[in-house]
Amino acid sequence: MVKDTTTESIILEAARTVFLKKGMAGARMQEIADEAGINKALLHYYYRSKEKLFDRILEEAIGQIADGLNKALEEEQSVTLKLFALVEVYLNVLRDNRYLPLFVLNEMNLNPEKITALIERKIAKHIPGFLKQVREEVEQGLIAPIHPMHLLLNALSLIIFPVAAYPVLSKIGGAGELPVFEAFLDERKPGIKQFITHALRP
């Protein structure tokens, strides 16, 4: 993280905290101002409206997701190793941003037209290539037959869902079943890799 102390970035940091946790509808400009330790009018001085400020945070959030996906899929490796990279990259991002998935999914449900453009522009890049590679490795018998899109989807599910659902899971699991968040993520990494590896055995 870049340690920025300008008013502008202090505001952004506060907006990030509040918006990510409470979403557009649940966030209050006054709360963001308090979190930043400034006057509420100053928020409007730098970012004209709640919506403008929110859009900024939303774009940043989608950017993080897109960067992770692209970083994991761009290097020339086998399908399995690309998915392993995806596990590493995403779980490291989510360790410091556990509200990221729900935040984006929510606003997508609430306001699809706002996100659609961002997603199509930033995320779609390396996906067609990856799907093609899956098809090839299946034909070569390197991995078990599987619908390429479903494979990617399965990997994303295994990575993201447990993070988003952690608060619920920690209750379902019963006393002491689930470790604290960070340790839980460390457990998930090999767990997911093993599950994917096994599922892809020809």
Next chain:
Amino acid sequence: MVKDTTTESIILEAARTVFLKKGMAGARMQEIADEAGINKALLHYYYRSKEKLFDRILEEAIGQIADGLNKALEEEQSVTLKLFALVEVYLNVLRDNRYLPLFVLNEMNLNPEKITALIERKIAKHIPGFLKQVREEVEQGLIAPIHPMHLLLNALSLIIFPVAAYPVLSKIGGAGELPVFEAFLDERKPGIKQFITHALRP
């Protein structure tokens, strides 16, 4: 669905629609009244406050999730067949309630103390037994070695996440890659079962 035409259930149906889509913070009492085709004051006549009405819907939602889980895990079957049942039961529920997962996960993040009691009371029932069964089948060599809690978590991830993320996925996938929602779920069912089966091969 029970076709109820009393004012009380008309209100509940409207509240369901609005709360599930927009959450507590985003929902407006006036919108619920409009959706129900009644006066706003009537909402308060039957359900005293927004929070009371919301709690009713939330309890109902958690009940659906709990029922699905319990129904799938209670019958005496192998681990694999229990997970297959979970796929069937949940994807059938989610077909008619695509906002259910995000709704519950969100309110859990926002207001843990409200849900915690409900979850512990309704959901935890059959889980310890299932985890024990996984341990036994692993020892007997019927399925590949795996952490029981992670297996359950993986199954839930594969089932729920794609439903919650469908709006995003339909954009990522690019033009024509993903079918419409209902057809997508029909595709997922065998996809998930195959993935789990493969992953559990000893």
Next chain:
DNA sequence: CGTACATTTGACCAAACGGTTAAAATAAAA
């Protein structure tokens, strides 16, 4: 120093919100 410019603040505003109330409309009981 003084002046021009940017930054920050407290006070305020209009709209939206959850909730209340008294009266109207409807149904049930006599």
Next chain:
DNA sequence: TTTTATTTTAACCGTTTGGTCAAATGTACG
């Protein structure tokens, strides 16, 4: 029908919310 109880509504209330503005404070520069 008349009376009583229930259901529904329009109008209203106090608070919260996003947003504005003029004044105050700080900063750069001649």
